[in-house]
Each structure stands twice: as C-alpha cells, then as structure tokens.
Amino acid sequence: MTTHSVEHSDEFRAGRELGLNHVKLGMWLFLASEVMFFGGLISSFLHYKLNNPSLESGLLDVLLVGGNTFVLLTSSYTVVMALAAARTGNTAGLVRNLLLTAVLGAAFLAGQGYEFASLIREGMTPTSSVFGSSFFTLTGFHGLHVLVGLLWALRNLAKALRGGFGEGRALGVEIFGLYWHFVDIVWIVLFTVIYLI
Amino acid sequence: MSQAPQEREHSASSGRLGYGGVFLLLALVTALEVWLGSVGVLRSVRTAFFLVLSLFKAGMVAAYYMHLRTDSRLYAYILVAPAILLFVFSIIAAVP
Numbered sequence: 001m002t003t004h005s006v007e008h009s010d011e012f013r014a015g016r017e018l019g020l021n022h023v024k025l026g027m028w029l030f031l032a033s034e035v036m037f038f039g040g041l042i043s044s045f046l047h048y049k050l051n052n053p054s055l056e057s058g059l060l061d062v063l064l065v066g067g068n069t070f071v072l073l074t075s076s077y078t079v080v081m082a083l084a085a086a087r088t089g090n091t092a093g094l095v096r097n098l099l100l101t102a103v104l105g106a107a108f109l110a111g112q113g114y115e116f117a118s119l120i121r122e123g124m125t126p127t128s129s130v131f132g133s134s135f136f137t138l139t140g141f142h143g144l145h146v147l148v149g150l151l152w153a154l155r156n157l158a159k160a161l162r163g164g165f166g167e168g169r170a171l172g173v174e175i176f177g178l179y180w181h182f183v184d185i186v187w188i189v190l191f192t193v194i195y196l197i
Numbered sequence: 198m199s200q201a202p203q204e205r206e207h208s209a210s211s212g213r214l215g216y217g218g219v220f221l222l223l224a225l226v227t228a229l230e231v232w233l234g235s236v237g238v239l240r241s242v243r244t245a246f247f248l249v250l251s252l253f254k255a256g257m258v259a260a261y262y263m264h265l266r267t268d269s270r271l272y273a274y275i276l277v278a279p280a281i282l283l284f285v286f287s288i289i290a291a292v293p
Binding site: 020024025028029031032033035036038039040042043046062063066069070073074076077079080081084177178181182184185188189191192193195196197 | 216217219220223224227228230231233234235243244247248250251254255258259261262263269271272275276278279280282283286287289
C-alpha cells in the first residue's frame with residue numbers, strides 16, 4: 001500500500017468513525033428510542049389526567065410510592081458502585097453490589113405489585129376509567145422495564161461469579177448500568193407526573 | 198477499536214460530589230418531595246416546583262451515574278434531543 005493510500009485510508013476512517021464504543025453508542029440510541037416510547041405514554045397520561053379529571057387520583061399513596069422511589073434510587077447507587085468495583089477488578093464488591101441491585105429491583109416490583117393490588121381492591125382497575133387505564137399502562141410498562149433490568153442484573157451476577165468481569169472487562173456492567181439508570185430516570189419523572197402534580 | 202479522548206475512564210468518585218454524595222442529595226430531594234406531596238403546597242407553584250426538582254434529580258443521575266459529565270457529548274445530545282421532543286409533546290398534550 002502506498003503512503004498516499006494509507007493517508008487516504010486514515011482520513012476515510014477518521015471521517016467515518018466517531019471513536020466511540022459501538023455497543024455503548026448502540027445502547028444510547030436504544031435509550032433515545034425509549035425516551036420517545038415513554039414520552040408518548042407520558043403525554044397521553046397528562047392529556048387524560050388534565051382533560052378528564054378523576055377522583056381515582058386521590059387513591060394514590062404518595063408515601064408508599066415515595067418509599068419505592070427511594071428503593072430505586074438506592075439501586076442506582078449500587079449499580080454505579082458495581083461498575084466502580086468491576087473497573088478495579090474487585091469481584092467481591094461487584095458481586096455484592098449486583099446482588100443488592102437485584103434485591104432492590106425485586107423490592108421495587110414487590111412494592112408496585114402491592115400498590116396495584118391495593119388500587120384494584122379500591123375499585124381502580126385498568127378498565128375502570130381513562131385515568132386507571134393510562135395509569136396502569138404507564139406504570140405497568142415501567143415495571144416491565146424494571147423486570148427486564150432485574151433479569152439482566154441476575155445474568156450479570158452469574159457472570160461475575162464465574163469471573164467474567166474484571167479490569168478492562170467492565171463494558172457489560174457499564175451497558176447494564178446505562179439501562180438501569182435510565183429506568184430510574186423514567187421513574188423520577190413518572191413519580192412527579194403521576195403522584196405529585 | 199480505539200477509544201476517543203472523550204471516552205475517559207470515570208474515576209470511582211466521579212467528581213467532587215462522589216457517588217455517595219449524589220445519592221444523599223437525591224435521597225434528600227426525594228424526602229422533600231414526599232413531604233411536600235403529603236402536606237400539600239400551593240397549587241399555583243406546585244407543578245413548576247415539583248417539575249424543577251424532578252429535572253434536577255434526573256439531571257444528577259444522568260450527569261454522575263451515567264457519566265454524561267465526562268463522557269462524549271454525543272451521548273448527551275442523543276438523550277436530550279428526544280427529551281426536548283417529549284417536552285414539546287407534553288405541552289401540546291396539556292393544552293385542552
């Protein structure tokens with residue numbers, strides 16, 4: 001290959017490559033699509049909430065869900081600590097924090113299940129009103145995302161126990177972390193939109 | 198594949214606040230939200246106040262836990278562009 005063609009090749013590559021990790025970039029693009037997904041659901045919820053005021057909104061328990069919000073925030077902290085541990089090759093710290101993340105994710109889902117059961121007992125169901133329908137759709141899809149994250153955390157935990165992560169091999173934990181933190185951010189917004197305003 | 202200069206390794210503490218500091222801040226703001234949500238605040242400022250707190254918390258998670266403070270700005274643009282669209286859609290949805 002001539003010098004000229006090498007330079008041309010470099011320039012070509014420089015123009016095409018962003019110099020970013022493709023897996024990580026792919027996750028960010030996926031999260032952008034998730035913003036649009038939840039954006040549509042939140043917009044419809046707000047539309048129904050504002051244009052069809054329902055007494056059922058008074059059934060929502062801010063204290064219970066506030067506790068659940070705290071659980072999810074704590075899980076974000078354990079995920080970021082898991083990543084820090086993975087990057088330094090601290091397998092024990094990684095396993096401990098991934099396990100805590102899975103427990104906290106399960107606790108969040110249990111809290112949400114309890115809330116759903118309480119609301120249904122009070123007569124608020126997915127078919128009782130437009131508010132109920134939009135509420136269960138929005139929070140249900142978020143819960144489904146937490147469930148996916150929980151399964152992912154358990155998969156990473158199994159991999160960590162086999163010594164699959166370590167210094168320079170933490171990308172899998174980082175990608176999982178991006179997803180988990182995004183799910184946390186969505187809940188931060190939902191908590192405000194549904195329960196506080 | 199080579200890593201761009203922007204894709205720096207994030208230190209365990211991730212800035213002055215540190216992960217623990219960010220967590221405490223988020224927990225405090227959440228406690229404030231729950232308290233104000235329980236006792237109730239003036240309707241006129243309620244929506245704006247809670248939205249600002251929510252955006253603050255979401256921003257802290259994105260900046261510190263998702264490392265947007267130190268990572269490539271492209272990631273931030275990827276996340277913020279649809280979020281702006283979401284905001285516009287929400288405003289449209291809020292108009293009766």
